[in-house]
Amino acid sequence: MKRGICVDKEIIALRGYYQSRTRIYDLMKDEIPICGKKVRFVPFPLFDGKVCAWLPEDFVVMPERIANVRYITEYRPPVILTNMRYDENFCFHLLTEEALQGDASLDAYIRKMKDAILLHAPETVMYDQGDIVSDKLKGKWFEYKNFTLDEETYHLQFLISFGAYLLAGAFNCRMMFYEEWKKAVIQSLEYMEIGEKEEKRNEGR
Secondary structure, eight states: OHHHHHHHHHHHHHHHHHHHHHHTOOTTTSEEEETTEEEEEEEEEETTTTEEEEEETTOEEOOHHHHHHHOOSTTOOSEEEEOTTSOSEEEEEEEEGGGSOSOOOHHHHHHHHHHHHHHHOTTOEEEEEEEEOOSSOEEEEEEEEEEOSSOEEEEEEEEEEETTEEEEEEEEEEGGGHHHHHHHHHHHHHTOEEHHHHHHHHHTO
16 A cells, blocks of 8 residues: 555656656747657648647658558548657647537537547546637647557547637657656647738748
């Protein structure tokens, strides 16, 4: 029993360490230490410039042959960006008002997403959820882990609403590294922009 308490204290201490370490960095300006290396986030235009996302600069579009193996579902996201080992990924799907069914709130969509995940993988463990804090858009996220034969995978899924669009997406990595990634990923979502605004700024230079 005492050993269990000690382990819990160690986990809490490590969690506080990783969160405090990332808190002092500005994602738009600084390299952030993640998993033993310095990660720089840069703007990525997505969906023909409709969306501008801040992502690690060494991420690339996942090769089709890899995507076919890792995302076998017919609902595979149209945009998947990944690292060189394919074990840390950002996925995006842009929807329009016409494609959405009904006038549901972001909370309602999040509940539907959770229900769908648990329906297909009831062993999934749900964790926290929260708001994406930004003056430019409305958004929500939630996190969970699921299981493969020999690994646990961390997922942070999100919904971001702006204008006539709803951006659905996710970040995933190995569960052992989630504390190092979580804060930076949420911060990157807060900097999400509509692509047209970015283009107008570039034209004015």
